Amino acid sequence: MWRWLSEALAVAAKDLRTEFRTRVALNSLGLFALTVLAAVSYTVGPYRIAVEDRPFLLAVLLWIIVFFAALAGLDRSFVKEEESHTAPLLRLAASPAAVWFGKLVYNLCLIYALMAMLVPLYCILMGYKIVLLPAFVVILVLGGFTLAVVTTIIAAIIARAMTRGALFSVLSLPLLLPLMIFLIQGTTGASEGNAETVTNTIRAVLSMGGIMTIVSAVLFPVVWNE
Amino acid sequence: MLSFSAMTSGTRISFSDVAKRYDLRVIFKSVSGEAAPGEVLVITGPNGSGKSTLLSILCGLLRPTRGEIRYLDGDHEVGRQDWRFHLGVVAPSMAVYEELDARENLGFFARVRGMGPSDKRCREGLLAVGLDPDRRTLVRGFSTGMAQRLKIAQALLHDPAVLVLDEPGSNLDPAGKDWLEEHVRALAISGKTILLATNDPREMEWGSRHVALAV
Numbered sequence: 323m324w325r326w327l328s329e330a331l332a333v334a335a336k337d338l339r340t341e342f343r344t345r346v347a348l349n350s351l352g353l354f355a356l357t358v359l360a361a362v363s364y365t366v367g368p369y370r371i372a373v374e375d376r377p378f379l380l381a382v383l384l385w386i387i388v389f390f391a392a393l394a395g396l397d398r399s400f401v402k403e404e405e406s407h408t409a410p411l412l413r414l415a416a417s418p419a420a421v422w423f424g425k426l427v428y429n430l431c432l433i434y435a436l437m438a439m440l441v442p443l444y445c446i447l448m449g450y451k452i453v454l455l456p457a458f459v460v461i462l463v464l465g466g467f468t469l470a471v472v473t474t475i476i477a478a479i480i481a482r483a484m485t486r487g488a489l490f491s492v493l494s495l496p497l498l499l500p501l502m503i504f505l506i507q508g509t510t511g512a513s514e515g516n517a518e519t520v521t522n523t524i525r526a527v528l529s530m531g532g533i534m535t536i537v538s539a540v541l542f543p544v545v546w547n548e
Numbered sequence: 549m550l551s552f553s554a555m556t557s558g559t560r561i562s563f564s565d566v567a568k569r570y571d572l573r574v575i576f577k578s579v580s581g582e583a584a585p586g587e588v589l590v591i592t593g594p595n596g597s598g599k600s601t602l603l604s605i606l607c608g609l610l611r612p613t614r615g616e617i618r619y620l621d622g623d624h625e626v627g628r629q630d631w632r633f634h635l636g637v638v639a640p641s642m643a644v645y646e647e648l649d650a651r652e653n654l655g656f657f658a659r660v661r662g663m664g665p666s667d668k669r670c671r672e673g674l675l676a677v678g679l680d681p682d683r684r685t686l687v688r689g690f691s692t693g694m695a696q697r698l699k700i701a702q703a704l705l706h707d708p709a710v711l712v713l714d715e716p717g718s719n720l721d722p723a724g725k726d727w728l729e730e731h732v733r734a735l736a737i738s739g740k741t742i743l744l745a746t747n748d749p750r751e752m753e754w755g756s757r758h759v760a761l762a763v
Contacts, residue, residue: 325662332659340647343686407643410609411702414632416660548611 326423329416333424337399338431346402347432350395355440358387359447368449377513380450381506384441389469389502391436396473397490399425400481409481418543422474426538429470429477437462453515460524461508465501468531472497475538478545501530558585558739559621559634559709561606566615568601575601578615581759585709588732588742590755597761599745600641603714606743607635621709636703638696639714646688650679650698653687654705661706673701678727692719700728710741717748729754 341347362383371379403409412421441462444450452458473494480489508523510516562582568575575598583589591599604610606617608631619626619634626634644653654670663669671681677697687695696719703711713732717725732754736742746752 328664329660329662332656336645336648336656339652340645343647406646407641408645410604410639410642411637411644411657412660413609414607414635414637415657420660 329420330423334427337428347395347398351391351436354394355391363447378510381509385505396429397477400477404481418546422542426474429474433466433470454512457520458512464527465505471534560584563617566612569613583741585739585741587756588736588754589757590752591745591759593761597763600714603745634709636708637712638699638703638716649684649686657702673705677701712743714745
């Protein structure tokens, strides 16, 4: 168990180290998120939405930015291995489980870094008031985790395809759409102070994240080795 | 020509009637061969005959369309999922990480192979292939010859029983080729099983067995 974890963390550390040196994924995610945030805050701003509509509409905008920023950068984890011809040696050296978990940890770091930068800025620029702040943080954490799980396995599936970019979006959206709807409902609930909605959302996202984690862990060795 | 017998341990590889095709394109139809510990099996053939494809199949990175490949560790047959523990591979289609330096690369491969960080072993590995372990230049700044030496160090790092070398002398200078020949001979003597794909006449002479592929 510890050996497996150590191998997985080695994969994640390697990816983070190479990412900090090249900043390809960070730039893709960060620039997309900041550009859309700037455009939304300039054109919509905090006051062009009626007060009663704000909890819902601002939740929709927030998760649209997060999801599409993720789609812009999270496929890099596997695509880069294939493009730079490092994937075969990684296949020979590391166990599939360690590669999967290492890549998941790397994608989690990216998505949480994006959220840490984006969400406070979004709340300030858009005047988004959150009544149930701890619940909102839990929704962000669970949403980021499930988003990373889904994008990691889809990135592995599409890495060897010719039309990677289009495939990543096409395969990700049907899986991410239910998640996005849950997260929008939960975030709206956290903004309105509706504890029941938030609780139901946390249950739903937790279930989805759990199912996707198990499915990914089982599916990944086949995807990676074949 | 190398021929080393009387090896008591190591991994024997045998393959029979191996064929590979992609859709209608036939790469090779029926290839068989065997390499025992202490032997160098040389695979030759013109460009496009499938030497690298055959090596990828023998490493478990590709599945053959037909045929059987067996790894025997003594009398015990090694499962396909465990072949990687027996293998060290150097191939033009397999790269190390350009955004890491040489020691970071070896450190990474040591950790994912469950050897721990083992900095001492990485330093020794780099010194063995003639690279300076204290040089912290990223691999993207390496010459092709230096990158080739690093790939060889990576393949030898975990002391594998089987070495798979696909045109290992490419990009090496004459001194590097001399070093490689000396090292391959020493590894064969020590009981390693070596699979070598090459068209270099000098490297072909290292073989104790040969498989020739045709287009």
